[in-house]
Amino acid sequence: MTDHGHDHDHERTVAPMVDEITDFEVLEIALRELCIEKGIFTAEEHRRFTEFAEQIGPTPAARLVARAWLDPEFKKLALSEPMAASKEVGVDWMEPTGFGTPSDFTAFEILADTPGVHHVIVCALCSCYPRPILGNSPEWYRTPNYRRRLVRWPRQVLAEFGLYLPDDVAIRVQDSNQKHRFMVMPMRPEGTDDWTEDQLTEIVTRDCLIGVALPKPGVTINVITQTRPAIHPASSS
Amino acid sequence: GSQVKRNAHHKHAVGKGDPQVYAGQAGEPMFKVGDTVVVRELPVVFYTRTPEYVRGARGEIATVAYESPAAEDETWDRTDAKPEWFYVVRFNMAELWDGYTGTADDTIQTEIPERWLQSAT
Numbered sequence: 001m002t003d004h005g006h007d008h009d010h011e012r013t014v015a016p017m018v019d020e021i022t023d024f025e026v027l028e029i030a031l032r033e034l035c036i037e038k039g040i041f042t043a044e045e046h047r048r049f050t051e052f053a054e055q056i057g058p059t060p061a062a063r064l065v066a067r068a069w070l071d072p073e074f075k076k077l078a079l080s081e082p083m084a085a086s087k088e089v090g091v092d093w094m095e096p097t098g099f100g101t102p103s104d105f106t107a108f109e110i111l112a113d114t115p116g117v118h119h120v121i122v123c124a125l126c127s128c129y130p131r132p133i134l135g136n137s138p139e140w141y142r143t144p145n146y147r148r149r150l151v152r153w154p155r156q157v158l159a160e161f162g163l164y165l166p167d168d169v170a171i172r173v174q175d176s177n178q179k180h181r182f183m184v185m186p187m188r189p190e191g192t193d194d195w196t197e198d199q200l201t202e203i204v205t206r207d208c209l210i211g212v213a214l215p216k217p218g219v220t221i222n223v224i225t226q227t228r229p230a231i232h233p234a235s236s237s
Numbered sequence: 238g239s240q241v242k243r244n245a246h247h248k249h250a251v252g253k254g255d256p257q258v259y260a261g262q263a264g265e266p267m268f269k270v271g272d273t274v275v276v277r278e279l280p281v282v283f284y285t286r287t288p289e290y291v292r293g294a295r296g297e298i299a300t301v302a303y304e305s306p307a308a309e310d311e312t313w314d315r316t317d318a319k320p321e322w323f324y325v326v327r328f329n330m331a332e333l334w335d336g337y338t339g340t341a342d343d344t345i346q347t348e349i350p351e352r353w354l355q356s357a358t
Contacts, residue, residue, distance in 0.1 A: 099250035099258070106254030107303055124288055151290060154330075155339045170342035175332075177286050178323055178348035179256050179305060 052096040057135035058206040060089040061183055062135070065209070066200035069188040078185065082108045082201075090134045104131045105179040111172070111211075112185040118165055119184045120158065120211030121174045122150040129183035134209055138222075141210065149176060161212040161223050168182075184211040191217045245316070254304035259320040263304040266322040266351070272298045273357040274326060275354045276349065284312050287353045291326070294333055299346055300325035307350040308311050 010118035011098050036043050045137045064085060078085040083093045083106065093106045100106040108130060111119040115189035122133060123129065124147045129137035140146055148159045154171045158164070192200060207222045250258040268274060276291045286308040302323040306312075310318030330343040337343070 094252075094254055098252060100254050105256065107256055109300075125286060125288075151288075151345055152334055152340070154343065154345075167340045170344065171330075171339060172327075172343070173345040175288065175345060175347040177288060178302075178308065178350070180302060180323075180325070180348055 007026075008169055021067075029129075045162050048096060052101075053136070056131055056133075058209060059201070060086070060091045061130070061133045062201045063089045063197070064206035065185050065204045066197045068185060069200055070197055075185075078110050082110045083094050085110075086133050089133075093130065093132050101132060104129075104181055107180045108133070109180055109182050110185050111174060111182055113187050115187070116168070117170050118152060118211065119172050119174055120150065121176060121182045121184065121220055122147055124148070124151050124177045125175075125177050128176040128181060130183050134183060134206065138206070154208055158212060160225060161207070163223075183209050186211075186215050189215050189217060244348060246332075252334060255348060256303045256320075256323075259278065259304045259306065261304070263322050263351075264287065266301050266302070267325075268298045268322075268324060268351070268356070269331045272296050274324075274354040276326075277353050277355055280312040285309055287349055288347055291347060291349070294328055296326040296328040299327040302348060303344050306324060307352060310352075323348055323350050326354070326355065 024189070029054055032046065035041055036046070042148065065080060068078045068085075074085065074088070077088075086093055086108065090147070093100050093104075093108060095101075111121075113119055122141075125135050127142040129141065131137070146157065154173050155165065155202045175184050185202070188200070189203070192203075203215040203217060205213060205222050207213070208215045213223045246255075253260075258351050268343045274297070275295050275296060276287065276293060278292050279285075279287075281287075302325055304322055306315070306318040306320050325346050325348050327346045329341075330339055330345055331337045331341050333345065
């Protein structure tokens with residue numbers, strides 16, 4: 001078992017979860033502990049925000065859209081008082097602080113697609129996103145690539161997502177560069193007559209709510225675009 | 238911890254929200270929906286949230302959005318900054334970008350505080 005001068009059982013020792021702590025993790029711990037020590041925020045507040053961030057996701061937004069498709073009165077509310085409509089699907093934009101989250105604000109607007117206009121959102125300056133109702137932003141949404149190109153070549157970027165829009169549909173890019181946060185309300189697709197709210201909710205994916213995809217019967221997950229394999233892959237095992 | 242100097246922001250908006258906490262403080266909005274405006278070429282020192290791609294461009298007011306201090310003041314915690322009106326402004330892509338390859342009806346909307354806008358008429 002062991003021949004290096006002591007007799008504990010290495011096989012029974014709990015292995016560390018990671019081989020090495022990264023610089024980022026070291027700095028995160030240092031910053032968090034200093035803030036708590038200096039009273040900038042408490043450990044309890046840190047836990048509360050973490051739990052808030054872990055329970056958000058795109059489901060309430062999908063339900064909001066499905067309900068608006070089924071109920072014209074609710075659709076009116078969603079477009080005129082989007083934060084009141086959010087409450088109907090369980091999202092209170094004033095949480096978790098009593099004045100909203102510090103970075104998402106409380107100026108929410110829903111952009112309704114029409115037969116002639118398709119909306120798609122971006123934050124060219126950073127990654128502003130309607131987190132309380134849509135959850136955390138996808139990694140690609142935060143990349144300089146998406147932010148730089150969507151404002152200039154929206155049709156090409158959407159095509160890379162597999163979304164080809166005809167020329168009689170105008171694209172409207174919404175750059176969320178101040179306190180407003182935006183979400184897209186796509187049009188209800190064909191072939192969904194008699195569907196229940198639950199069925200409709202399932203096809204309104206996060207990507208549909210950003211505007212890089214359209215809801216489609218049978219498609220209940222985000223788009224996975226076809227990409228060419230790397231010519232020189234990092235590892236060729 | 239009680240001696241740490243804090244900004245007051247985390248308390249004054251409770252129960253109202255931000256930007257609702259600034260409602261009624263900016264006076265009459267200078268522009269209304271449908272007005273044509275031009276984005277001014279203001280000097281930018283250290284910080285702005287008005288994108289470079291719309292500077293000097295002509296657009297149309299799509300929404301009279303809300304009142305708030307401009308980000309250029311808020312970012313330095315200038316609590317004495319007067320709130321102003323914000324507008325969602327719509328720009329035509331084909332006019333904005335040289336050699337735009339989409340359609341003539343494609344648009345982009347971005348939000349701009351009043352100080353950056355002047356009437357185009």
